[in-house]
Amino acid sequence: MTRPEPTSLQLPLDADAVRELRSGDSVLLSGPLVTGRDAAHGRFAEAIARGEDLPFDPAGETLYFVGPTPARPGHPIGAAGPTTASRMDAWSPLLVERGLRGMIGKGRRSDTVKDAMREHGCVYFGAIEGTAALLSQCVTSAEVIAYSDLGAEAVHRLEVRDFPALVVNDLYGGDLYRDGPARWRRA
Template sequence: MNLTLPLDDPASLHAGDSVLLSGTVYTARDAAHARFAESISAGEELPFDVDGATIYFVGPTPARPGHVIGSAGPTTASRCDAYSPMLVERGLRAMIGKGRRNAEVKESMLAHGCVYFGAIEGTAALLSQCITSAEVVAYEDLGAEAVRRLTIADFPALVVNDLHGGDLYDDGPARYRR
């Protein structure tokens, strides 16, 4: 299924759906999320409009000459679980990463209309080929963990957590039990 970001109808997605994502995503790992929390606590603006946005948990390597970005594989999303609900409550529509999310994150996603996509681990060089532009928009001092605005095209992912309570990590294995 081809999807354009920002998502118009995340409720149409179900855990296990295979998708190709195209559009704008923002990169952020744990160091950037800690700064988001500081900004929110201080009543300051975030470096991009979170409402409707998609965050990709990634710390890309530097681009080789002639390339937009270096390897860009997913980071374990649970590293940002302490921070994700505050962004979801502010309108974050989707997240991309690898691994399970905790109960608090999943409850926040259900309550506020956010889905979680899993990107395939071990495919960082291939995933980078789906990134057509990359620009640092905040926290340049964090190096690989700086916040970047990426344009992606046909980025492969799976719906892990949907708006119906589905969780691919639970539901997927259950389908094959005898």
């Protein structure tokens, strides 16, 4: 069986690009994205509850659930592998409602997050766990933009080139964790 070539996508994502994606699609992402893990998401939620601006405008953004390690000399970032996305499930709908177009992580998402994604036009990409050093090679620049006191969990703006990912959840209810194994299950 021949697999199709990955689709190259330019970040930030627009609504048309998101509508074209289907669960199982292989993509190469290029452009700017932001990072955030548990501690940053807690602060995002607190800011939203207080009616304050977030440190970035979520509209059109892609958020990578990662806490990169410090950069080695001559590199923009250290290892940058995905963290478990479900740990952000309590907060993700708040960002999706504000226009977040994409999320990158590993693992399944809750029904609440998937419902918000379908309603507001956001997709969830899976990055391959265990490839942190390889994924960091796709990062061409990195800058802390908020919460520097959080260390590795600070919010970064990354520029990526040909960052490999799979569409896990699309706008149409597709779920690679559910549908992928079913494709290969013997009758």
